[in-house]
Amino acid sequence: MTDDKALRLRLAERLAERGYLRTAPWRAAVETVARHEFLRGGFFERTDTPGPTAWRPVMPDDPRWLERCYDDESLVTQIAGTISPRDIQGEIMRSPTSSRTLPSLVVGMLEDLQVEDGHQVQEIGSGYSTGLLCARLGDDLVTTKEVDPDVSASASVALAACGYFPELVVGDGLEGHPASAPYDRTIATCGVLELPYAWVEQTKPGGFILATLCGWLYSSELARLTVGKDGTARGRFLGGQVSFMLVRPHLPPDLGSLPDLDAADEQPTTVGANVLDDWTTRFVAQLAAPRTQRLSLERDGRTEHVLLDVGASAWAALAQNDRGAWTVRQGGPARLWDSIAEHVTRWRSDGAPGLDRFKVTVTPEGQAVSWSRV
Missing domain, CATH: 3.30.160 (Double Stranded RNA Binding Domain)
Known part of the structure; x- marks a missing residue:
C-alpha cells in the first residue's frame, strides 16, 4: 500500500467517524481520489509571527507536505489573485484568493447534494471536489467552471493525473455554463452575495442547487434550493457555519479613504x-x-x-x-x-429563530430571504 493510499483511507475513516462521510459511494470516492495531486504546486501556511497575517510556502520537497495534504484543513494555494507558492521565498502579507477547501466541508456538501447515479452536475469552482464528483458519477457527467485560468489549468493537470477528464470551462461561474444544461444538480464551492438566476435556469425542475450565501460582514450559510416548474428556486439553510472564499465578482472593494466620522451627531x-x-x-x-x-x-x-x-x-x-x-x-x-x-x-x-427556519427564494427578479416566527 502506497503512503498516499494509506493517507486516503485514514482521511475517509476520520470523516466517517465525524459524520461528514455518510454513504458508501462517497466514501469510495474519498478513498480513491488523490488530494495531493491538487496540491503539487504547494500551498501556503500561516506564520506564527506577531503583527499582520503572513504566509509562507510549503512545497512538495518539504517532509510535511504529503501528510498535510490529507489533514482536514483548508490549504491556501494562491495569494493576491496571481501569486502561487512557487513564486515566494520567505513570507508574504497579502490576502488569499484561492484554496483547497477542508475535506470535511467538501464531503459534507457533496453528501448534502444528494446525487444519484446518472445525474449530470454543474460545479462552480474546480479542484479536489471535481475529482470526487468524477469518482462518484463518472467524468462524462461533470461540468466544472473556474474563473481563474491558472487554477483551472492546475485542476486539469491534477484531474488527469487521477484519470479524470470532465468538461472544464474557464469563465465567470455566476453565468453558469448553459451549453451543457440542463443539470440535475448545481453546486458552488465558493460563496456568493446573491444566488444568480442563471443557475436556476440551468437546473432541471426538481433539481437541487447547493450554494453558500455570504456578505461582507463574513457570516455565511449553506443553502439547498429546489427548482420548481415555475422557474422559481426555494429552499432553506442547512446550518453549520459554512465558510467559503467569495466568488471574485462579489469580493468587497477597497475601503479607500474613510469618511469624516465626526460629520454627524451622536x-x-x-x-x-x-x-x-x-x-x-x-x-x-x-x-x-x-x-x-x-x-x-x-x-x-x-x-x-x-x-x-x-x-x-x-x-x-x-x-x-x-x-x-x-x-x-x-x-x-x-x-x-x-x-x-x-x-x-x-x-x-419574532423569537430569534435559528437559521434552519429561514427560507431562501430566487426568482428572475432576485433573491429574498425570510424567516418563520418561533
Whole structure:
C-alpha cells in the first residue's frame, strides 16, 4: 500500500467517524481520489509571527507536505489573485484568493447534494471536489467552471493525473455554463452575495442547487434550493457555519479613504455593535446590509466600530459611552445602522429563530430571504 493510499483511507475513516462521510459511494470516492495531486504546486501556511497575517510556502520537497495534504484543513494555494507558492521565498502579507477547501466541508456538501447515479452536475469552482464528483458519477457527467485560468489549468493537470477528464470551462461561474444544461444538480464551492438566476435556469425542475450565501460582514450559510416548474428556486439553510472564499465578482472593494466620522451627531441606539460578534445575529444584520464592511478604530481613548457601504457612500460609527450605553453616528444617503438595527430587532421580536427556519427564494427578479416566527 502506497503512503498516499494509506493517507486516503485514514482521511475517509476520520470523516466517517465525524459524520461528514455518510454513504458508501462517497466514501469510495474519498478513498480513491488523490488530494495531493491538487496540491503539487504547494500551498501556503500561516506564520506564527506577531503583527499582520503572513504566509509562507510549503512545497512538495518539504517532509510535511504529503501528510498535510490529507489533514482536514483548508490549504491556501494562491495569494493576491496571481501569486502561487512557487513564486515566494520567505513570507508574504497579502490576502488569499484561492484554496483547497477542508475535506470535511467538501464531503459534507457533496453528501448534502444528494446525487444519484446518472445525474449530470454543474460545479462552480474546480479542484479536489471535481475529482470526487468524477469518482462518484463518472467524468462524462461533470461540468466544472473556474474563473481563474491558472487554477483551472492546475485542476486539469491534477484531474488527469487521477484519470479524470470532465468538461472544464474557464469563465465567470455566476453565468453558469448553459451549453451543457440542463443539470440535475448545481453546486458552488465558493460563496456568493446573491444566488444568480442563471443557475436556476440551468437546473432541471426538481433539481437541487447547493450554494453558500455570504456578505461582507463574513457570516455565511449553506443553502439547498429546489427548482420548481415555475422557474422559481426555494429552499432553506442547512446550518453549520459554512465558510467559503467569495466568488471574485462579489469580493468587497477597497475601503479607500474613510469618511469624516465626526460629520454627524451622536445618537443613542438600543442595538450595539456587539451584536455582530454572534454568528447568527451577524447573518441577520448582513441581510439588511450585505455590502457593508466592518472595522475597528481606536479614537479619543475608546474603540469605535465603523461600518461602511462603499458603493452606497453610507457609513455608521458606534461606540460605548462612559456608562456603557451604545451611541451611533451615521452619514451618507442611507441610515446604515438604522436598517441593521431594525432588521435585528424584528428578528428578535419574532423569537430569534435559528437559521434552519429561514427560507431562501430566487426568482428572475432576485433573491429574498425570510424567516418563520418561533
